[in-house]
Amino acid sequence: xxxxxxxxxxxGNGMAGARTVEALVRRAPSRYDITVFGAEAHASxxxxxxxxxxxxxxxxxxxxxxSREWYASHGVxxxxxxxxxxxxxxxxxxxxxxxxxxxxxxxxxxxxSRPLAPSIPGLxxxxxxxxxxxxxxxxxxxxxxRYRRAVVIGGGLLGLEAAWGLRRxxxxxxxxxxxxxxxxxxxxxxxxQLLQHDLERRGIAFVTNGDTEEIYGDGHVEGVRLANxxxxxxxxxxxxxxxxxxxxxxxxxxxxxxxxxxxDDGLRSSDPAIYAVGECAEHRGLCFxxxxxxxxxxxTCAARLAGDRSAFFATSVLSAQLKIxxxxxxxxxxxxxxxxxxxxxxxxxAAGGTYRKLVLRDDTVVGAVLYGDVTDGAWYLRLIRQAADxxxxxxxxxxxxxxxxxxxxxxxxxxxIDMAHHDDGLALVRH
Numbered sequence: 001x002x003x004x005x006x007x008x009x010x011x012g013n014g015m016a017g018a019r020t021v022e023a024l025v026r027r028a029p030s031r032y033d034i035t036v037f038g039a040e041a042h043a044s045x046x047x048x049x050x051x052x053x054x055x056x057x058x059x060x061x062x063x064x065x066x067s068r069e070w071y072a073s074h075g076v077x078x079x080x081x082x083x084x085x086x087x088x089x090x091x092x093x094x095x096x097x098x099x100x101x102x103x104x105x106x107x108x109x110x111x112x113s114r115p116l117a118p119s120i121p122g123l124x125x126x127x128x129x130x131x132x133x134x135x136x137x138x139x140x141x142x143x144x145x146r147y148r149r150a151v152v153i154g155g156g157l158l159g160l161e162a163a164w165g166l167r168r169x170x171x172x173x174x175x176x177x178x179x180x181x182x183x184x185x186x187x188x189x190x191x192x193q194l195l196q197h198d199l200e201r202r203g204i205a206f207v208t209n210g211d212t213e214e215i216y217g218d219g220h221v222e223g224v225r226l227a228n229x230x231x232x233x234x235x236x237x238x239x240x241x242x243x244x245x246x247x248x249x250x251x252x253x254x255x256x257x258x259x260x261x262x263x264d265d266g267l268r269s270s271d272p273a274i275y276a277v278g279e280c281a282e283h284r285g286l287c288f289x290x291x292x293x294x295x296x297x298x299x300t301c302a303a304r305l306a307g308d309r310s311a312f313f314a315t316s317v318l319s320a321q322l323k324i325x326x327x328x329x330x331x332x333x334x335x336x337x338x339x340x341x342x343x344x345x346x347x348x349x350a351a352g353g354t355y356r357k358l359v360l361r362d363d364t365v366v367g368a369v370l371y372g373d374v375t376d377g378a379w380y381l382r383l384i385r386q387a388a389d390x391x392x393x394x395x396x397x398x399x400x401x402x403x404x405x406x407x408x409x410x411x412x413x414x415x416x417i418d419m420a421h422h423d424d425g426l427a428l429v430r431h
Contacts, residue, residue, distance in 0.1 A: 005030070005031065005032055005033045006031060006032050006033070006105040006106060007032065007033050007035070007102075007103055007104050007105045007106075008024075008032040008033065008034045008035070008104060008105065008106045008107075008108070008305065009034075009035045009036075009037070009094050009102055009104040009106075009107050009108070010034065010035070010036045010037070010107075010108045010110060011037050011084045011087075011094060011107070011108065011109050011110060011111060011249065012037070012038065012039075012108075012109065012110030012111045012112055012278070012280075013036050013037070013038030013039075013040070013043070013044050013078070013080065013110075014038075014044070014047065014110060014112050014278065015044070015046065015047060015048075015065075015278070015291065015294060015295075016110040016112065016277045016278025016279070016294050016297065016298055017036065017038075017044075017108065017110030017277070017278070018036075018044035018065060018066050019294070019295055019298035019299075020108055020110065020277055020297075020298040020301050020302050020305075021034060021036060021074075021076060021302075022066070022298075022302075023298055023299050023301075023302030023303070024302040024305055024306060025074045025075075025076070026302075027302055027303065027306040027308075028305070028306035028307065029074070031305075031306060031307075032106070032305070033075070033077075034074075034075070034076045034077065035076075035077040035079070035102050035104075036071070036076055036077065036078050036079065037079050037082060037083060037084045037094070037096055038078070038079070038080045038081070038082075038083075039081070039082075039083035040080060040081065040133060040134070040135075041080050041081035042064070042080060042134060043064060043066055043067055043068050043070075043071070043078070043080065044064070044065050044066040045060075045063045045064045045065055045134065046063045046064075046065050047063075047132075047133065048291055048323075049062075049063040050063070050131070050133070050134070050136075050137050051161035051162070051164075051165055051323050051324075052323065053134075053137050054131075054137050054140055054141065054161070054162065054165030054166070054168075054169075055161075055164060055165040055168045055169075055325070056165075056168055056169065057325065060134060060137075079096065079100065082096045082097055082098045082100065083096065083097050084096050084097075084249060085097050085249075086249075086252065087107070087249050087250075087252060087253040087274075088253075089253045089254055089255075089271050089273075089274065091103075092104050092105070092107070092273060094107065104273070105273065106273055106274075106275070106305060107273060107274045107275070108274075108275045108276070108277060108301060108305075109249060109250060109261060109269070109274060109275070109276040109277075109280060109281075110276070110277050110278045110280065111246040111247070111248075111249060111250075111278075111280045112245075112246050112278055112279045112280055113243040113244055113245050113246050113279040113280065113289065114132075114243065114244055114246050115130040115131075115132055115239060115240075115241075115242075115243055115244075116239075116241050116242040116243060116244050117239065118212070118239075118241060120212055120213065120214050120215065121214040121215065121216075122214050122215030122216055122217065122221070123215065123239070125215060125216075125217050125219065125220060125221050125237075126219060126220040126221065127143065127147075127217070127220050127221035127234075127235060127236050127237060128215060128221060128236075128237045128238075128239065129143070129236070129237070129238050129239070130238070130239055130240070131158055131159075131161075131162045131238055131239075131240050140162070140165065140166060140236075140238065141169065143166075143171075143235070143236040144166055144169035144170060144171050144236075145169075146235075147171065147235030147236050148171060148172060148235060149171065149172050149174075149233055149234050149235050149236070150163075150166045150171045150172070150173045150174070150234060150235070150236045150237070150238065151173075151174050151175075151176060151223075151224045151232050151234040151236075151237050151238070152166070152173060152174070152175045152176070152237075152238045152240060153175075153176050153212050153224070153237065153238065153239050153240065153241055154175070154176075154177065154238075154239065154240035154241040154242070155175050155176070155177025155178075155179070155182040155183065155206070155208070156177075156182075156183055156185065156186075156240065156241075156242070157183060157186065157320070157322060158240040159175060159177070159238070159240035159241075160175065160182065160183070160195075160199065160322060160324065161322070161323060161324065162238045162240050163175045163199075163204050163238075164199070164202070164204065164324045166236075166238070167202065167203050167204050171236070172203075172205075173203070173204050173205065174204075174205040174206070174207060174232050174234075175204055175205070175206050175207070176206075176207045176210040176212055176224065176226070176232070177206065177207070177208050177209075177210055178209070178210060178211060178212075178241075179208065179209070180208050180209055181193055181196070181208065182195050182196050182199075182206070182208070183195065183320075183322070183329075186320040186329075186331045186335075187329065187331055187335070187369060187371075188335045188336055188357060188369055190346075190348065190355055190357070190371075191329065191331070191355055191357070191369050191370075191371040194350075194353060194355055194371050194372070195322075195327065195329060195371065196208075198327055198353065199324075199327070207226070207230075207232070210226055211226060211227035211228070212224055212225075212226060212227070213225050213226055213227045215237055220235075221234055221235060221236060221237050222234070222235075224237060243279065243289055245259060245260035245261070245279055245280045245281075245282070245287050246279075246280050247260060247261055247280060250269070250276065250280070253271070253274070254271075255269045255270050255271055255274060255276075256269065256270035257282075258282055258285075259282055259287055260276075260279075260280055260281050260282030260287040261276040261280050261281050261282060262282050263275070263276050263281045263282065263283050264283075265283075265312040265313055265314070266300065266301075266304045266309075266311065266312060266313070267281065267283075267297055267300055267301040267304065267313055268304070275301050275304070275305070277294070277297040277298055277301045278294045278297060278298075279294065281297065283297075283313060283315070284315070286315060288315075290318055292318055293315060293316075293318065296313060297313055299311075300312065300313040301313075316385055317332055317333050317381065317384045317385050318332065319331065319332040319377060319381050320332070321374065321377075328370070328371065328372055328373060328374045329370070329371055329374065330368070330369070330370040330371075330374035330377035331367075331368065331369045331370070332367065332368050332377070332380065332381045332384055333359065333365075333366050333367035333368060333384045334359045334361075334366045334367030335359070335367055335369060336359060336367070337359055338359075339361065341361060341362065342359060342360065342361050342366070343359075343360045343361075344357060344358065344359055344360070345357070345358045345360065345394075345397060345398045346358075346398070347398045347399075349372075352372065353371070353372045354371065354372035354373050355369070355370070355371040355372060356368075356369070356370055356371075356373075356398050357369040357370075358380070358397060358398055360390070360394075363389050363390060363391040364383070364384075364387045364388060364389065364390065365380060365383040365384050365388070365390055365397075366384060367384070368380035368381070368384065375400070376400035376401060379400060379401045393405065
């Protein structure tokens with residue numbers, strides 16, 4: 001008699017959940033009966049590429065990663081537009097919004113995150129949008145066709161991609177950023193200023209050190225008021241100030257939760273039957289909103305579910321690149337000297353719009369910022385990850401491997417860094 005399969009339920013059909021299922025059916029196609037619940041009505045798509053859809057560089061159809069037929073062909077039961085609203089960890093069941101109840105032997109929470117909403121008046125006005133999913137992008141494209149003026153609140157990666165997409169669609173766009181320079185988590189002040197100047201030349205206006213006090217209007221957005229009293233007229237406002245792990249189900253199920261759902265190196269929560277992957281998970285005190293570690297989490301979780309107890313998730317140095325056509329930005333590791341023994345090497349061609357900065361510690365590279373020419377980003381990332389001794393290359397290091405190691409096997413050799421993978425890496429994974 002054929003043994004019955006274990007029952008696996010995956011809550012969340014975003015990039016983390018779908019990648020976990022994909023990796024699991026590749027590793028152990030017959031081990032589980034798999035049920036997937038997704039809050040959105042769509043099958044899985046690459047949310048990182050939403051900025052390309054907004055900018056008109058891709059169609060929505062081009063960013064889908066797994067069709068409904070794919071799930072069916074692998075025996076996966078997919079329920080879209082039906083989010084899970086309750087987890088009973090004692091009975092090992094989940095209940096969806098429609099009332100569907102499914103039992104599980106193992107549960108994967110891939111609930112992602114939600115946009116941060118600062119405590120300012122006017123967030124409930126018509127014409128205020130997040131930039132998180134296809135529905136948001138549809139709203140933004142519709143607004144660009146109907147209205148003229150947009151304000152984007154947030155000058156990080158997501159906010160800048162939103163601002164550029166709306167500008168590409170013909171809107172007059174002002175981006176408001178609380179900090180003095182753009183993308184301060186990924187760029188130092190010099191690179192941030194170069195980026196701002198480039199985007200200003202492309203028609204985006206900026207207000208830095210801009211503290212939003214309220215969004216105002218009579219039923220519909222009419223403008224944004226800053227704490228210094230300045231008014232920015234607007235017909236449409238995009239909030240892009242950050243994300244927060246979605247942990248409601250985990251808390252309700254009694255799991256250990258800090259900022260995210262606490263998981264061990266095998267991505268298992270405080271309940272041994274429940275795993276967590278993606279933006280909702282917290283590993284060794286860190287939460288991740290980046291594609292590279294989220295995919296690594298998915299692969300590790302799938303390996304564990306398939307029975308590989310040697311699989312462990314470990315963080316590594318990540319890189320950032322902005323997805324705005326014609327703007328070349330790269331960063332990895334430390335943005336500036338942090339210890340007394342740290343040193344910085346910089347190169348700036350302001351007229352040519354090229355900037356390089358390396359942070360060194362004990363004859364190793366621990367950080368890199370590139371602007372204007374990111375060709376050598378993969379090499380610097382490899383040096384950082386391998387903690388390669390660069391003491392003999394110091395004089396030429398800033399100019400990249402073609403100058404520093406023009407012949408012979410380069411320092412930092414090894415498997416090539418998949419820059420397409422890391423190109424997605426610091427764009428927010430919008431679950």
